Amino acid sequence: MLIALIATGVTVQAQDLNNILDENTQAKTRFVTGAFKDIRVVNLQSTETVAPRDLVFRISHRFGTLNSGGVNLWGLDNASIRLALEYGLSEHLMIGVGRSSASKDYDFFAKAKILRQSKGKRSMPVSLLFMSSAVLNGQEDPPGLQRTIAQRMSFVHQLILGRKFSDRLSLLIAPTLIHRNLVETPNDLNNLWALGFGGRFKLNKRLALNAEYVVRNPPADELKRARFDNFQDSFSIGFDIETGGHVFSLHLTNSLSMIEKGFIAETTELWEKGGIHFGFNISRVFSL
Template sequence: MTRHSYAIARFSGLVVAVLLGLTSSAQAQTDLLNDLEKQTTDPLKREVVTATFKATHIINSQSIETPGNGTLAFLIQHRFGTLNSGAYEFFGLDQAVLRLSFEYGLTDRLAVGVGRSSQEKTFDGFLKYKALQQTTGTRAMPVSVTLFASSAINTLKFNEPVERTTASRLDYTYQVLVARKFSPALSVQLMPTLIHRNYVAKEGMQNDVYAVGAGLRQKLTKRLALTADYFYLLPGNTAKTYQNALGVGVDIETGGHVFQLHLTNSKGMTEKFFVPQTDGNFFKGDIYFGFTVARSFTIKSQL
C-alpha cells in the first residue's frame, strides 16, 4: 500500500468512526427523549390534578382549594356600596363592608379558618377537608370533593326588650364542593348548600335554607382568569323574599398573591349572608364592586 493510499484509508476509518459515534450519541439521545416523553405522557400513570382554582375563594363562594400544609393565607375582602346608589354616594365608593380572615393548612387536605366581618360585627370559623382529589391515569378520579363546615356569630348590640342569647346569634353552613378541571384553562364547581339559622326575625321564615351553587374559572392568559359563581335558592319562603346571589369577576396572579376583582349583588361575604340574605337585584343595578387580596406565608418550615 502506498503512503497516499494508507493516508486515505486512515482518513476513511476516522470518518466512519466519527459517524458511528454521532449515530450512537443521537440514538442514545433519542432513547432518552423517548423515555422522558413516556414518563410524562404515560396514560397509565396516576397523577393528582392540581390548581383547579388559584385561590381558596371563587367570588362569594369557597373553592375546593386549601392553603396547603403549613401555609397561612391572609385574606382582605372588601365590598363597596351599590353602583346605582348615585353620585351623592360616589356610586358606592363612600360605603364599604370589610372582612379580614386567616386560613391555615394543617395538612395538604385539611384547613381551618377564622374571620371577622364588619357586617353585623360577625365572627366566623370553619373547617375544610379535601375528601377526594381528581386524578388522571389508572383508576382515575373524575372530580375533586371538599367538605366545608362553618359557624358564624352575630355580635351586634340589640335594642330589644330581652337580650339575644348566644345560641340565637349562631348560624351554621354545610357544603359539599364538587369540582372538575376539564382542561388547563377551564374549571367548574358545584356546591350543594345548607344554611341553618338558630334564630329568624319573622314568623314563617326558614331556619333551614337549601341552595345549589355553581362556580367556574376560565383562564384567559397566563396571569388572568375570568371567574363567576351563582347560588340558586330552592323553593321556599326565603326564595320568595330574597334574590339568588350572582358574582362575576377576574383573578389576577401577581407572584406572591392573587388579586380578585368582582361585581356581585351580595353585600355579605360569608355564607350566612350571601346565600339566604341577598336582597340586591343584579340586573336592576344593585351591584356591589369589590375585591379580595390573598397573601400566603409559609409557616411550618420556619418553625
C-alpha cells in the same frame, strides 16, 4: 454497514428508554393543580385549600351599590370589610376564622379534601371537598329581646365537586345546607337548601374570569314563599389578575356579605336594578 448497525442499536435503545419513562410516568399518580387561584371563586368556596403550614391574612372589601348614585360615589363612600386568618393544617385540611363588619358576624370554618383530581396510576376525574362553618352574630339585641349564644348561631355544610377540564377552564357545583337557630320571623326558614355553580376561565397568562351563581330552593308553604321572595339568588363575577406571584381579585356582586350564611340566605339586591357591589380581596401569605 457497521456504522448503520450501531446507529440502529442506539435508536432502539433510545426508544426503549422513552417507553420505560412513559410507563413510569403513567404508573405515578399526578394530582391536578391550579383549578382555581384562590380558596374562593368569588364568594363561593372553590376546590383549592391553603397550602400546608401557610398562614393567610385576608382582607375582603365590598362597597355600596352602584345605584346609590353619584352623591355616594356610586357606592365607594360605603364599605363593608371582612378580616380573616386561614391556615393549612395539611395537604387535605385547612381552617379559618373571620369577622365581618356589616353584620358583626364571627365565622369559623374547616375545609377538607375527600377526593383529588388526578391522572396516572390512580386516576380520579374530579375533586370533592367538604366545608363546614359556624357563625356567631355579634349584633346588639333589639329592645325586648335577649338572645342566648345558641340563638345567635348559624351553621353551614357544603360539598364542593369540581373538575379542571383544561388549562383554561375549571367548573364546580356546591350543594349547601344553611341552618339558622333563630330566624327573624316565623315565616323565615331555619333550614335553607341551595345549589351553587362556579367556574373559572383563563383569558391569558395573567388574567382569568370567575363567575358564580347560587340557586336557593324555595319552600312549598305560601307564607314562607312570600318571605323567601324578599331575598335574591347571589350572582357574582370577578377577575383574577396575577402580578409578580400575587393574585389581585376584583369583583362585581349583588351580595354584600362575604360568608355563606350571608350571601346565600340574605342577599337583597338585584343586578337589573343596579344593586351591584364592587369589591376586591387582598391577601398575604406567611410560610411557617
